[in-house]
Every structure is written in C-alpha cells, then in structure tokens.
Amino acid sequence: MxxxxxxxxxxxxxxxxxxxxxxxxxxxxxxxxxxxxxxxxxxxxxxxxKSALEEAILHSTGHLCIFYPKFHCELNFIERYWGAAKRYARENCDYSWSSLQRVVPVALESVDTIMIRKFARKAWRYMDLYRNGITGKLAEYAAKKYKSHRCIPDYVLVELNKVE
Incomplete structure (x- = not known):
C-alpha cells in the first residue's frame, strides 16, 4: 500500500x-x-x-452480478422462495439426515413458477415504494394492500406521501 x-x-x-x-x-x-x-x-x-466474486462471474460466464442491499430481504424474491421451500421441508421431514436428503429436492420443486412470479411481483412493489420515498410500516402496508402489476398506483403514492 x-x-x-x-x-x-x-x-x-x-x-x-x-x-x-x-x-x-x-x-x-x-x-x-x-x-x-x-x-x-x-x-x-x-x-x-469490482469484487473478486463479480470478476469471477463476469469473466467465467459473461453474466452481471447485482448485489441487493444488506438487511433488505424483501427486495429479493429468492428469499421468499427459499422460505416456502423450508416450510415444506419442515412439514414433511422427520429431521433425520436421510429424510433431509430426500425432502430438500422435493421441497425446492414444491414451489411452482406461478408462486415464484408472485414473490417477484411483491419484491418489485417494495422496490417501487422505496424509489418513491415510502419506507417502514407504511411500505409493508402498501405492498400487501395494493397488488397492481409490479408497481403501486400513482394516486396511492400521493396519498402515502401525505401520511409520512
């Protein structure tokens, strides 16, 4: 140095x-x-x-590596997918090693494409809210209540911004 x-x-x-x-x-x-x-x-x-991980991904596959902000799992729909798979595994496993080896692949397959797309849309709604300055409990409320295609309607954003 x-x-x-x-x-x-x-x-x-x-x-x-x-x-x-x-x-x-x-x-x-x-x-x-x-x-x-x-x-x-x-x-x-x-x-x-770039970090070593980003370099390795870019050079070996040509893909881009995008990191989500730390402590914001609501922006990453893979976290919801993983949560649903873990729930299935908990409900269908006797917690032995052989049972886990059998149940985990089935658990991952148990979450269908439609559900994964729903998880992705919810993540997009959170992103849209954050981009428009809505955070905290108000963002949680709005993401649950308004389920338009990937974004929160403009008239709702105006109302939410008045509340904050």
Whole structure:
C-alpha cells in the first residue's frame, strides 16, 4: 500500500496504515487523508474495482452480478422462495439426515413458477415504494394492500406521501 501511494505522490511521512476510525468503520465523507487505507480507498481506480466474486462471474460466464442491499430481504424474491421451500421441508421431514436428503429436492420443486412470479411481483412493489420515498410500516402496508402489476398506483403514492 505504501509503495502505491508513493508512486502516486500521495504518501506523507508519519502516515499510519490504518486509523481507529477506519477500523471502526466510522463513515465520514470529510475524512479523506486520515490513514493510508482511506487515501487509497478513495482513488478512482480502487473505487471502480469490482469484487473478486463479480470478476469471477463476469469473466467465467459473461453474466452481471447485482448485489441487493444488506438487511433488505424483501427486495429479493429468492428469499421468499427459499422460505416456502423450508416450510415444506419442515412439514414433511422427520429431521433425520436421510429424510433431509430426500425432502430438500422435493421441497425446492414444491414451489411452482406461478408462486415464484408472485414473490417477484411483491419484491418489485417494495422496490417501487422505496424509489418513491415510502419506507417502514407504511411500505409493508402498501405492498400487501395494493397488488397492481409490479408497481403501486400513482394516486396511492400521493396519498402515502401525505401520511409520512
């Protein structure tokens, strides 16, 4: 890291590799040169660098890798699919290893395409609400109540924005 910063003319004498704020992941946009890690992390080429997982997926298959925000499983319909499969497995398994090996593939097949599409539409409704500034319990209510095709009607968004 030091060598890269020296080559770029960004190294300062007495600069620490890490500072406590960076170790504690305290995010402060005004802090740009507190330590070597912070300086290098703000360089354009480092910001543009994809993760090893993204690189591997892109280079081996040509596919794109899109990460969902952490702690927002409502945006990922695969979570709902997995939940339905786990429910089936719980109801049809005696919790032995042989039973799990038999039930899990059947559980995954038990969720039909129509249900998966319903899960996807619900995720799209949440995305639409978040894009329009509706969050929290109000978003949960609206996603359950309004089941139009992938989005919440405009007149409903106007009313919901008045409530918040």
């Amino acid at each position: 030091k060598q890269v910063l020296i080559e770029r003319g960004l190294w300062k004498n007495g600069l620490n590799a890490d500072c406590q704020l960076c170790k504690d992941k305290v995010d402060d946009i005004t802090r740009i040169d507190c330590c070597a890690r912070r300086i290098i992390s703000l360089q354009p080429d480092f910001l543009a660098q």
